[in-house]
Amino acid sequence: MAVYTDISDEELRAFLAGFDLGEALSFKGIAEGVENSNFLLETEAGRFILTVYEKRVRAEELPYFLGLMGWLADQGFPSARPVLDRSGQVLQSLRGKPAALAQFLPGLSVRRPSVAQCREAGEGLAWLHQAGQGYGGRRANDLGQSAWGEFFAPLGPAAEGLKPGLASVVAADLDHLASHWPQDLPSGVIHADFFPDNVFFREGRFSAAIDFYFACDDFLAYDLAVTLNAWCFEPSGDFNVTAGKALLAGYEKRRPLSRAERAALPVLAHGAAMRFFLTRLADWGPVPDGALVRPKDPLEYERKLAVHRAGLSILSDPA
Amino acid sequence: MAVYTDISDEELRAFLAGFDLGEALSFKGIAEGVENSNFLLETEAGRFILTVYEKRVRAEELPYFLGLMGWLADQGFPSARPVLDRSGQVLQSLRGKPAALAQFLPGLSVRRPSVAQCREAGEGLAWLHQAGQGYGGRRANDLGQSAWGEFFAPLGPAAEGLKPGLASVVAADLDHLASHWPQDLPSGVIHADFFPDNVFFREGRFSAAIDFYFACDDFLAYDLAVTLNAWCFEPSGDFNVTAGKALLAGYEKRRPLSRAERAALPVLAHGAAMRFFLTRLADWGPVPDGALVRPKDPLEYERKLAVHRAGLSILSDPA
Numbered sequence: 173m174a175v176y177t178d179i180s181d182e183e184l185r186a187f188l189a190g191f192d193l194g195e196a197l198s199f200k201g202i203a204e205g206v207e208n209s210n211f212l213l214e215t216e217a218g219r220f221i222l223t224v225y226e227k228r229v230r231a232e233e234l235p236y237f238l239g240l241m242g243w244l245a246d247q248g249f250p251s252a253r254p255v256l257d258r259s260g261q262v263l264q265s266l267r268g269k270p271a272a273l274a275q276f277l278p279g280l281s282v283r284r285p286s287v288a289q290c291r292e293a294g295e296g297l298a299w300l301h302q303a304g305q306g307y308g309g310r311r312a313n314d315l316g317q318s319a320w321g322e323f324f325a326p327l328g329p330a331a332e333g334l335k336p337g338l339a340s341v342v343a344a345d346l347d348h349l350a351s352h353w354p355q356d357l358p359s360g361v362i363h364a365d366f367f368p369d370n371v372f373f374r375e376g377r378f379s380a381a382i383d384f385y386f387a388c389d390d391f392l393a394y395d396l397a398v399t400l401n402a403w404c405f406e407p408s409g410d411f412n413v414t415a416g417k418a419l420l421a422g423y424e425k426r427r428p429l430s431r432a433e434r435a436a437l438p439v440l441a442h443g444a445a446m447r448f449f450l451t452r453l454a455d456w457g458p459v460p461d462g463a464l465v466r467p468k469d470p471l472e473y474e475r476k477l478a479v480h481r482a483g484l485s486i487l488s489d490p491a
Numbered sequence: 492m493a494v495y496t497d498i499s500d501e502e503l504r505a506f507l508a509g510f511d512l513g514e515a516l517s518f519k520g521i522a523e524g525v526e527n528s529n530f531l532l533e534t535e536a537g538r539f540i541l542t543v544y545e546k547r548v549r550a551e552e553l554p555y556f557l558g559l560m561g562w563l564a565d566q567g568f569p570s571a572r573p574v575l576d577r578s579g580q581v582l583q584s585l586r587g588k589p590a591a592l593a594q595f596l597p598g599l600s601v602r603r604p605s606v607a608q609c610r611e612a613g614e615g616l617a618w619l620h621q622a623g624q625g626y627g628g629r630r631a632n633d634l635g636q637s638a639w640g641e642f643f644a645p646l647g648p649a650a651e652g653l654k655p656g657l658a659s660v661v662a663a664d665l666d667h668l669a670s671h672w673p674q675d676l677p678s679g680v681i682h683a684d685f686f687p688d689n690v691f692f693r694e695g696r697f698s699a700a701i702d703f704y705f706a707c708d709d710f711l712a713y714d715l716a717v718t719l720n721a722w723c724f725e726p727s728g729d730f731n732v733t734a735g736k737a738l739l740a741g742y743e744k745r746r747p748l749s750r751a752e753r754a755a756l757p758v759l760a761h762g763a764a765m766r767f768f769l770t771r772l773a774d775w776g777p778v779p780d781g782a783l784v785r786p787k788d789p790l791e792y793e794r795k796l797a798v799h800r801a802g803l804s805i806l807s808d809p810a
Contacts (some may be wrong), residue, residue: 180602200598201522278517283499
């Protein structure tokens with residue numbers, strides 16, 4: 173949600189010369205995406221999103237992400253299809269940074285999802301999981317359960333600074349997660365960041381998913397747990413059982429969970445809260461120049477950790 | 492060029508309920524405009540720019556600016572037409588701030604104008620001056636020549652901090668401008684901020700002007716002087732005579748200058764450099780939270796002041 177890289181009309185013209193998209197008709201930096209610069213570009217051929225990848229995205233991983241977006245679109249899933257240049261390439265360079273052009277997808281994200289929107293989001297996620305089957309790319313989840321211990325190692329003082337006593341609570345959580353983490357659940361491509369700002373709706377229906385730059389291989393039910401945490405908590409910090417049931421029901425409409433997946437949901441949700449708590453804790457520092465957003469409050473996920481530590485029976489009970 | 496105000500999907504829906512524009516199809520915060528928050532909104536009825544006015548714009552002046560945009564569009568000039576709500580009102584409220592919706596205009600601004608684009612810009616400005624004739628709104632130029640002395644009064648130390656000795660040079664400039672400022676030149680509505688980022692082109696031709704939030708009544712040739720300063724200086728600080736002649740020729744294609752206007756251009760250009768030097772000097776401080784831009788360097792206009800202090804004969808010579 174930022175524009176870190178400034179593209180001039182001349183740079184845009186030179187960039188577009190590599191494509192068969194005609195002349196640029198309008199070009200606006202937009203406040204969207206996690207840590208990349210995004211522009212809404214209209215040419216004689218239509219509307220596109222130009223993304224310039226900033227330092228956090230590893231260039232060597234872009235073929236995986238862009239390939240996935242194209243694969244999903246080929247399966248009929250509403251993901252922005254990357255646009256090939258005249259030589260058939262997706263990956264471009266702008267100002268020395270990697271860049272890519274993708275279809276523009278209409279739709280609006282929601283701030284406070286309704287129960288009906290949670291149901292739609294659940295169904296959209298299951299659709300994504302089905303559409304991702306058969307994708308040839310592989311990417312390990314570098315923010316998955318096996319990485320959390322090492323990730324937290326230097327963050328003890330930060331956790332204590334946030335809330336005295338928190339470091340040892342988190343360390344105990346990490347031990348619990350390590351010993352209870354499931355070993356074999358159905359796996360595949362997961363979005364891994366299926367938050368409300370990455371999901372579009374039209375007329376109340378799920379219409380698209382964007383921002384696949386955390387996608388990786390992991391348990392599908394872990395992605396569902398990330399999504400439950402992102403969509404079904406009230407601002408007060410309470411889990412909204414009605415919203416959670418709706419999201420699960422929407423998911424299962426397309427992809428019913430196995431008994432083992434259902435049984436694992438509480439620990440997966442506890443771990444999903446840990447993953448976002450840890451990165452928010454690490455990011456809880458100065459705001460980068462040019463950013464439109466502040467770091468997200470790690471305490472939001474500290475509260476979610478506490479909820480899952482206590483246990484939410486609704487997650488493992490059959491709907 | 493910022494998004495200071497964050498609008499949720501619910502706030503947008505409530506806002507759009509007052510209009511006959513159908514449902515929102517997409518909504519993006521865009522990096523455009525001076526100090527307001529701007530959003531590109533697509534609805535079933537077309538594309539629009541939603542502007543939320545931040546603290547620098549005085550709400551009581553908005554009817555003048557929005558009325559002017561509508562007036563210019565009525566005259567066939569390519570200015571975004573404000574959109575009326577169901578009750579015939581333009582001015583709205585969002586999050587307790589004034590807001591307005593206007594037509595979306597395609598087009599791209601240029602970073603480093605070519606000579607041909609300077610010619611087009613000159614012609615576009617003359618067109619604006621002609622189209623503004625007859626507009627019923629009145630607004631004094633609160634950043635005009637009579638205001639500069641008082642504006643500079645507290646800024647001596649800032650000028651000295653920028654460049655030792657500068658305060659007395661500027662004070663002498665202000666005396667010179669006060670005693671040489673023309674008394675009666677053709678007046679009317681001026682844009683007052685006709686910089687390259689406020690001018691759109693399509694296929695190399697002037698296609699639109701945006702951001703009328705400095706518009707006011709003043710000498711038309713003063714607006715031309717502001718525009719010459721904004722478009723015809725090289726990054727080195729030198730005035731590009733070829734570009735300047737082209738801009739003047741473009742202007743005069745539609746609206747030939749009188750002998751008095753031509754004779755006054757050097758002092759008007761000197762004053763136009765002073766006006767932007769002064770506001771940049773005053774703004775040369777901490778960056779506001781959420782801003783996408785840094786304050787503009789006052790030294791750019793200090794150099795332009797020096798060029799005009801020395802005198803540019805090309806400005807007063809017949810083309």
